[in-house]
C-alpha cells in the first residue's frame with residue numbers, strides 16, 4: 001500500500017521546537033456528544049456602562065478609563081508580572097529550582113466600540129492597532145528580554161472581557177517557547193547560513209499546498225507541523241526581525257493581511273472565530289541588544305481551537321497532555337478550506 | 351523586602367521536562383466575565399439506550415456492546431492510531447520531516463452504570479479497573495514502545511461520552527512527554543544513582559508542604575512545578591517501574607488512594623471534578639525490553655482545569671501557548687486546600 005498523508009496516521013516534526021505532532025486524518029468523523037461551544041455572535045452593544053474597557057467607565061480600582069477614540073493602553077490591574085519584586089533565594093537542590101520573574105502586564109483596547117473585532121474593523125483601524133503595538137514594543141523592548149504581544153479572542157479561548165483588546169506581557173527572562181525557538185533557529189542558521197523561516201517560506205511558496213494568503217510583504221501558511229486544527233503562521237517576507245522594524249507600507253499590508261485572514265476565519269464557521277494569537281521575533285532588552293538576530297524572522301502565530309463547526313472545538317487533553325500533540329485533519333486539508341473560503345467579504349456583511 | 355512565595359511572582363523548574371513554570375500568586379482575585387463551565391452533576395440515568403458505551407446498546411458500526419458487568423474493553427471505532435499503515439517516504443529536508451506512527455486505540459468502560467464515576471464507585475470496583483488496566487498493559491506492552499492509559503473526565507476536558515470510561519492508546523514510538531522524561535530521569539540517575547522521583551518523594555515527605563495523601567504504598571503531592579491549578583502526582587513508594595509490577599496489596603491501596611483523591615476533588619467545588627489523568631512508567635515493547643528501567647518510578651498525573659469554582663476554569667491560552675506555562679495560585683496553596691477538604695465522604699452522600 002502506498003502512503004497517503006490525507007489517509008494514514010503519521011508524525012511530523014516541528015523544527016521550531018523539536019517536537020513531533022501526531023497527524024490522524026479522518027478522526028473528525030467520530031460522533032460527538034461532548035461539550036458544545038456557544039457560537040460567538042456580535043450581539044454586544046457598542047457601549048456597555050459596566051464594562052471597564054469601555055471609554056469613560058470607572059474600573060474596579062477607581063481609575064476611570066478615558067474617552068479614548070482609537071486604541072487605549074493601560075497597566076493590567078491584576079498583573080501576572082510586576083517590575084519590583086524580591087529575588088527568591090538560591091537553591092542547589094535540582095528538584096526545587098526557583099528563579100526570579102520580573103515584568104509588566106498591559107492591556108490594549110483595539111477600538112472604543114465593544115461590538116467590533118479585528119475582522120469587522122477597517123484596515124485603517126487595524127493599522128492603528130499595529131502602530132500602537134510598535135510604539136509599545138519600542139518602549140518595552142528597551143528594558144525587557146521578551147515582549148509578548150498576544151490576543152485571546154472569544155470566551156472559548158479564556159478571554160475574560162468581550163471588548164476587542166489584546167495584552168502585552170513583558171518578561172525579564174526568555175520564556176520557554178521563545179527560548180526553544182531561539183536555540184533551534186540559531187542552530188539552523190549555523191548550518192545553512194539562512195534564517196530557517198526564510199527557507200521555509202520559499203519552499204512553501206514553491207509547493208503551494210499549505211499557503212492561505214500571499215502578497216508582496218506577507219505569507220500566511222498552515223505550517224507543515226501545525227497542531228491546532230486551523231493554526232496558521234503569518235510570516236514576514238522581508239527578513240524583518242522584530243515588529244518595530246516594519247516600514248509604513250509593510251505595516252499597512254499587514255493590516256490588510258490580518259483583516260483577510262480573520263475574515264476567512266469568521267467565514268469558515270459563520271461565527272466570531274476564537275483564537276489566541278501573538279508575535280514572535282528576535283529577543284530584546286539590554287541582554288540581547290548586541291547579539292545577532294540574523295537567524296530570526298518576524299512572525300505571528302494563530303492558535304484557533306474550533307475543529308468541525310462553531311460549536312465543536314478540539315480539546316488538547318488526555319493523550320495530548322500526557323503524551324504528545326495530536327491533530328485530526330491534515331494541515332493540507334485545513335489550508336485548502338481556508339484558501340477556498342471568502343477573505344474579502346465578512347459573512348455579517350452579506 | 352523578603353521573598354515570599356505566596357506573594358511574589360517567580361518561576362519554578364519542572365525537572366521532568368526541563369521547562370520553567372511562571373507562578374503568579376493572587377491572580378485568582380481578578381474579575382471574571384469570561385466563559386462559565388456547566389457544573390457537572392450526576393444527573394445521568396443509570397442506563398441510556400442511545401449511549402453506545404452502555405451494556406446491550408448497538409454502536410454506530412453495528413457491533414453490539416455486550417451485557418458486561420464490571421469493565422469492558424473494545425477497539426475504538428475512530429482510532430487515531432492503527433496497526434497496519436504504510437510507512438511515509440523518507441525526507442532529507444529538515445523542514446519537512448515525517449515519521450511513521452503505528453499503534454492501537456482502545457476504550458475501556460469502568461462500570462456498566464452511566465451515572466457512576468471513580469469517586470462514587472466502591473474501592474473494590476476501582477480495584478477491578480486497576481486489574482483490567484494491568485491485563486491490558488500486559489498484552490499491549492509486549493508489542494508497543496508506549497502504552498498510554500488515560501482518562502478524560504468531564505465535558506470541560508473534551509470527554510465526548512459521559513459514561514465512565516478511559517482510553518488506552520498504544521504507540522510504536524516514544525511520544526514527546528515520555529521521551530523527555532526518559533532523558534531527564536536517566537540523566538538524574540546517572541548523577542545521583544537514585545530514581546529522581548524516589549528522591550523527590552522523600553524530600554516532599556520531609557517538607558510536608560505539598561503532600562495531599564500519604565499511605566504505605568502511595569503518595570499524592572501537588573508537584574513543586576505544578577502547572578494546572580490543582581494538578582497532582584500519585585507516586586509509587588515501592589520503586590515500581592510499571593503498572594504491571596504492582597502487588598495485590600499495592601493495587602488495593604491504589605484503589606483506596608484514587609478514591610480518596612477523586613473524592614477530595616469532587617468535594618472541593620461540589621461538582622463532578624473534571625480532569626485528564628494518565629499513567630507514566632518505564633517504556634516497553636521489544637525495543638525497551640532489555641534496557642534498564644532503574645531510573646523510573648511509576649506514577650499517575652492528574653491535570654484538572656478548574657481554578658476558582660465549578661464554573662471558572664483555568665485557560666491555557668495566549669501567554670501560555672506563546673510563551674510559557676503560568677499558574678495563578680501557588681502549589682502550596684492548592685495542596686493545603688486539597689489536604690483540608692474531606693477525602694472520605696463524598697458530598698453527594700452527605
Ligand SMILES: O=P(O)(O)O[C@H]1O[C@H](CO)[C@@H](O)[C@H](O)[C@H]1O
Nearest residue numbers: 314315317318319320508509510
Ligand atoms: O477520543 P475522544 O474521547 O472522542 O476525544 C477526546 O480525547 C482525545 C485524546 O485525548 C483528544 O484527542 C480529543 O480532542 C478529545 O476530545
Ligand SMILES: O=P(O)(O)O[C@H]1O[C@H](CO)[C@@H](O)[C@H](O)[C@H]1O
Nearest residue numbers: 158159160664665667668669670
Ligand atoms: O488576563 P485574562 O484575559 O483575564 O486571562 C486570560 O489570559 C491569560 C494570559 O494568556 C491566561 O493566563 C488566563 O488563563 C486567561 O483567562
